[in-house]
Amino acid sequence: MRRLPSSCRHLRPLLLAGALLCAVLPAAAADRISGQAFATRSEVIAPQAMAATSHPLATQIALDMLKAGGSAMDAAIAANAALGLMEPTGNGIGGDLFAIVWDPKTQKLHGYNGSGRSPRALTVEEFHRRGLSEIPAHGPLPVSVPGTVDAWFALHERFGKRPMADNLAPTIAYARNGHPVHEVIAHYWERSVPRLSPYPGFVEQFTIDGRAPRKGQMWRNPNLANTLEAIARGGRDAFYKGDIARTMDAYFRRHDGFLRYEDLASHQGEWVEPVSSNYRGHDVWELPPNSQGIAALQILNILEGYDFSKIPFGSAEHVHLFTEAKKIAFADRARFYADPAFSPAPVAQLISKGYAAARRAGIDPQRAARVVQPATPAQLEEGDTIYLTTADADGMMVSLIQSNYRGMGSGMAPDGLGFILQDRGEMFVLPPPGQTSDHPNAYAPGKRPFQTIIPAFITKDGKPWVSFGVMGGAMQPQGHAQIVMNLIDFGMNLQEAGDAPRIQHERSTEPTGQATAMSDGGEINLETGFPYATVRALMQMGHKVTFADGPYGGYQAIMRDHEQGVYIGASESRKDGQAAGY
Template structure:
């Protein structure tokens, strides 16, 4: 085609299809791809190899719970920068037989021999991020077996077999995981066991390098054949305890042997006809419900996605919810937490009256008087669905890498407060405040959406944004995750750290310049940041046909796949 014909064709097409050159046929301009759609099963995880392992389990006759366990085990191998059996786990399960949601809190507790006085004698006002002091009991393995015992179908040997083979024979490290492993080296390489496990030839793996973890393969084999007691009462527990004692830590064999998970009732708030479900504290899930309850007092749809008024209202609602989070969220076995009041519509209405539509608040007081992660979701042909999140905290965790086991212990204990009288103050055998939260949405008592967004303390903000993207702004499942995100940092923390100013608003690329300018005029402090906007996976179920829609995070390595 010569230049004259090309120009003529361009003009003709521009006249007939005036937006052809910049609109996507399949969705919004920011959408990375269309949704994945399948009828028999769906898996969405943060790593393609884990997605494929879980999909294979479904095809072998496993259910959504089996697939979730297999995927989580695989992620502990291929994504050690955000997960592993040294960490904790939370899950929400929709059981098709009973037509009911079940919540699992598989988070561990602090060592029984470590006291608040120890930190005080050390002159510490904050628990260190790395080393032996922030280590709490890892709850993930017990979580697997609780899920499996209640809902599982295939034997655990089948579920862990793919991860064992990959650990023995190796897998190519992705660009993103290589980056995170390399950035962990300066912080963690000094701790015994870390180099031997994660730095073959003295260096962290690079993109495309085949990485093996034979120690983890042996550990998984022991768990597969010996059950949860192989981890908590067998030689794995003895190895962990011996290592921790040698490093001056407090986590003991008795701490591991006495560990239990808890089945809990999920809690919900209705947002414009949809019931959004989260788990109660010690996690922060109800903060998402508090944000949504406040937003329901505004015409969010009329404000428009990406408008300064929507962003302003969202940020102010977040500030209100997070002040309550800082004061009240903690281990319910140590505190009487007013969950019902915090997530009530009446309370949200009262709190929303504090928002000035034209001015950013410097701070709010709590209302009542008185890092990285992995997320995955699975669904099967029977209609079972799993929303599961699992983490070491701070990426690869504490750096404590027990000899010969192939994993790092979490540093979740860093999130305790050392402030006497605080709900989340450190105490022996206590669960710390937790950032990782799975979510679920039902409509008229039917399962509609299983989703989560990785991202440490920012997760409630992102949960609320996904819901408003879907319900208020009419985005499809992939668009809802791909849409540019906003985050607010600076609220008071459950560790006791106070907010000194209005904090900062972080806007991902994609928001208009005039929106940024108008937010500044309202008193918001804007700060650009890169790479801190989480990692999203979701499965939506068509309420009429039962067909599944899957979506995964374009900012990370995630993949959704079905059959």
């Protein structure tokens, strides 16, 4: 989430007043007004099943699937399809998908990497021929193969109970009959229209008379209904090998693009093993590169060496240590995270405790680092997006994240299909003309770009504990680490852990075409709620501190209480979402 909608800005003075009061309160997970633990609402508790998504109607669809005998995976797919219609500002079937699933039958976690590859016909030389030094953010060139539909069917084949047609039916009905647009979504939709209107098919399919739908206005997308009906009838091949694929091919040939039928027909996602690191007796799980999940594990490994029972939440020491750990993890992220088929990352070494200890030793407890280098070979010698989570009565829990990347994606909306293609290819590094690049994330045809979207999971004593995620670009691993700390170090409940004010550090070296090495220490964005005494102390340490207007992500979570046999749900107060169960 980038900023608070204008219609919600009456809350700003209240939040800022809370920040002022926090300056004289004990540094804890303080409410911005009263000094008590801060939560916008109670946790949701239910005995049978739970769903938490960024849209109330999607949450209700998930519950309907569960009540009808569907699994947590059926519910997750149904909710994801609904969000593609209802929250096109963050996701859709033109994007990619990653998931972590707790399977009660095997008593283990399974991971799926549903990210697509760059077009095989698009070469580095073509970018240079067009005079480009970076891959553009919008239009046909950053488009990569959409992996979501393949991921749906792969995940459903292993974990689904109900027919896929049943899972897609509620969204098809809403697409035909309409649904009212919610407030935060309307805000981002309005921001996207001027930027994406020049691209073919966008205005015709994603505006009402050339403008974004307003809050509360009914929105229909019959083209998407037709596309989902074709997928319901014909399966994944209807999308990747049928008329939908041929329509995409013809569209990009007409509009100076390179995505071809052959790219779609050859697409295949992959099952991957989640990786973990233990944080104070809890195993935190992420997916390996090409996603950025292991950055959260690197941050936590470094922070585990500090005693946060003696470091209050919101104190300068808390924020400083978190920020310095993030800088280290992101230096490695820029250097090593990429498509492992082209450049395997040393994952085991990067998330090892020994490596974390070595990097921790370089943190100055009193001073902000201005420059941070990635790991050296000697140190490694040791042998806009949506997030949702569901859980069912059998104990299956699904952690799923899906995105078009930059807001509503590339803006490229193929004729009559009702969805926009992602612009994930913008994340590649483009080498200069006449030069080759050994950067792991350098552009190549048929390659998966670096991915920001990451689902997460926590187990304890071999049992599922929390399925959660925090969407929002580079905020995601930072948000994951903060949620884990809030739950384990600061003793917050599931809703408090998401509502507590967040930290975001910006301007680390990035693994993308816009990459420039951090040379000034970057800047810390602090959400309202941190004491001004903390801000002053951080500035004295050499940090640049700003109060940014809302780039703090979107959180959903489900916790399993094994003792009581219930699920606990939480939903992001900064979005339109809802957690609900039965």
